[in-house]
Amino acid sequence: MTTQPFVFVALDYPNADAAWPLVEQLDATQCGVKVGKELFTAAGPEFVRKLVAQGFKVFLDLKFHDIPNTVAKAVRAAAELGVYMVNVHASGGERMLRAAHEALQDLPQRPLLIAVTVLTSMTEEDLHGVGLDVSVAEQVVRLAKLTQASGLDGVVCSAQEAEILQQQCGRDFALVTPGIRPAGSEQGDQRRIMTPADAAAQGIQYLVIGRPITQADDPALAVKQILSSLTA
Numbered sequence: 001m002t003t004q005p006f007v008f009v010a011l012d013y014p015n016a017d018a019a020w021p022l023v024e025q026l027d028a029t030q031c032g033v034k035v036g037k038e039l040f041t042a043a044g045p046e047f048v049r050k051l052v053a054q055g056f057k058v059f060l061d062l063k064f065h066d067i068p069n070t071v072a073k074a075v076r077a078a079a080e081l082g083v084y085m086v087n088v089h090a091s092g093g094e095r096m097l098r099a100a101h102e103a104l105q106d107l108p109q110r111p112l113l114i115a116v117t118v119l120t121s122m123t124e125e126d127l128h129g130v131g132l133d134v135s136v137a138e139q140v141v142r143l144a145k146l147t148q149a150s151g152l153d154g155v156v157c158s159a160q161e162a163e164i165l166q167q168q169c170g171r172d173f174a175l176v177t178p179g180i181r182p183a184g185s186e187q188g189d190q191r192r193i194m195t196p197a198d199a200a201a202q203g204i205q206y207l208v209i210g211r212p213i214t215q216a217d218d219p220a221l222a223v224k225q226i227l228s229s230l231t232a
């Protein structure tokens with residue numbers, strides 16, 4: 001039996017005022033929220049603190065990718081906001097991953113530290129375009145193993161790679177999967193997608209869902225329908 005995944009609603013809005021009406025309709029006991037580059041750049045740490053104060057599990061998705069010292073300090077600053085999860089790019093390499101992990105160790109309560117493997121918008125052709133002559137699955141597994149060996153809690157990948165990652169990294173290694181698309185919804189720039197129900201059946205721990213909710217006529221209803229599809 002698989003446990004139902006926890007859903008992070010991606011608050012991909014241009015500012016706090018645009019995001020807040022949806023936040024007000026969400027139940028913090030049923031889902032979390034993700035703050036990414038657009039909203040964080042506009043609304044900043046204050047907005048993240050406000051979400052945390054409202055009781056939301058917050059995934060701060062800033063995908064840090066820099067030299068080890070810079071990423072370690074950035075991850076530490078994110079942790080001090082009280083977020084539940086923070087991410088870095090696994091392709092920053094082992095020393096960067098270890099430095100990020102190390103930076104959180106003395107905190108009484110630390111966020112989950114997750115590394116992005118291959119963005120869900122990318123295909124094998126895109127990997128070839130950046131000089132990586134491997135399949136998506138090979139690259140995802142390679143980066144997930146590096147992430148795990150560096151002490152992190154899990155990876156961002158597509159739900160399509162869940163099975164191979166569960167085989168290669170075990171079921172306790174957290175999988176965070178964007179690229180979730182309910183049947184009939186627009187794919188947009190995502191390439192490696194799966195429906196919420198199919199992703200739930202894979203035993204994935206965390207789903208990230210943005211536009212199928214934020215662009216829906218009734219975003220709050222879209223959240224409810226997605227959550228109920230996970231148990232169906």
Ligand SMILES: O=C(O)c1cc(=O)[nH]c(=O)n1[C@@H]1O[C@H](COP(=O)(O)O)[C@@H](O)[C@H]1O
Nearest residue numbers: 010036061119120156178179208209210211
């Ligand atoms: O780290 C992420 O959250 C992330 C990684 C990835 O590989 N793909 C990906 O889509 N995301 C984020 O997940 C969200 C997906 O949004 P939608 O495509 O609108 O559902 C966006 O906020 C992305 O920034």
